[in-house]
Amino acid sequence: MNAPLVAVAHGSRDPRSAATIRGLLDVVRSVRPELDVRTAFLDLSAPALGDVLDSVHSDGHSSAVVVPLLLGHAYHASVDIPTAVAEAQERNPLLRVRTADVLGPDPRLRGAAWRRLLHAGADPDDEELGVVLAGAGSAHPPANELVADVAETWRRGTSWAGVVAAFAAAAEPDVPTAVERLRAAGARRFAVGSWFLAPGRLPDRVLERARECTSAPLLAETMGADHGIAELVLRRYESALGAGRERPRLSRAG
Template identity: 60%
Template sequence: MTAPPLVAVAHGSRDPRSAASIAALLDVVRASDPGLDVRAAFLDLSAPRLPDVLSALAADGHREAVIVPLLLGSAFHARVDLPALVAEAHARFPRLSVSVSDVLGPDDRLSAVALRRLVAAGARLDDPSLGIVLAGAGSSHAPANEAVAAVAASWARRFPVAGVRAAFASTADPDVPGAIAALRAAGARRIAVASWFLAPGRLPDRVASLAGDAVVADPMGDAPKLASLIVDRYLATAAVAAA
């Protein structure tokens, strides 16, 4: 039986670097499993939009599809936007069965990629004078912010640094300057900012602009560990759908 297509759904951005980064990540997914039909889609701001991708699948005669949300946490887009679009697709294309996997987080591979990007930017995780800010998007949904804070807390336990604080680019507190100030008050003499973002865009740029002279890591991008996480989310959901 032919495996259902994997529809990887990202948020979308007006910044073309974002879609290009998602495309590069999905190229890594395809390279890891050449037989898998991988389609990119976006919730907003970038093309192709998810309804258009599902419409094309239905028009081609596909009976199944598995959506993997390229979202780091379960915030508004995962809890509201995506289910609404899937419900609309079920109504429009009753012969197309659409399953949705869990979001990417929490998973240790996300933490590993963010740390690798941080080290690549020049941060030393054995520096007792270093303060680390883990910067994410921020959400009105408190559990999504708490998930980022939990990663920061795990780093604080793991590495002999001056401290690790979560911070957010919008909506939630603390912001990046607030987290940096708290780390300096706790004795940090150097600051490094880790990126809890998949791709470049407005919010990562805002984080960098607020970081002052701190080392700032790149977003997670096209890391192979991310590709393996996407495939694992797909396989788990496809197995349940086929049972």
């Protein structure tokens, strides 16, 4: 019997976020219909990761693979998920839990964001187009560098006036600053690419700021239920199974 795949996302008060995550996991199920795929969240949405792992055990499974639906490795991946997994294993000592890597970096994420941007109307040959690639922002610099690396890849591969990574919170530059840099580089039209998996407060903040400082910008949707990302989720699951990794247990004392 295959170990259930427990996909865990951030969670949000915005119901569109959970609906988008469930849509992505429906695509995962369509690719692997025999696999037990379960949805979990870290905060603000239900069910919680610990509750889902409890249900995996109560349903008679001896193991599970947690796949973080996170675009980069920051606090959620290094603290929140290991803590929830360790607490679930304390409650269910016979349950073996392996935790996969986060989704990024991976070309399939870049491909999903690229397709959303093209669908919004961005023309790779438009020399007067400036593109803001907007992400959440993190206090963990490598997570921000990942977004900047994607922006640089797009800049090199297009005729655009420029591509600048910008962040909704916790990192610089913000969207207005990125737009000013693009104007200085010769941009006359603007587009906003989305380095977000699902809608929510931070993506909405990005769109609002873009509308405030530009005229009729092209706005890409979040990556969402993309087939390439579904394949990436499954790749992370299979890699965790193959590596046979288990998260070290955390003591109650920390």
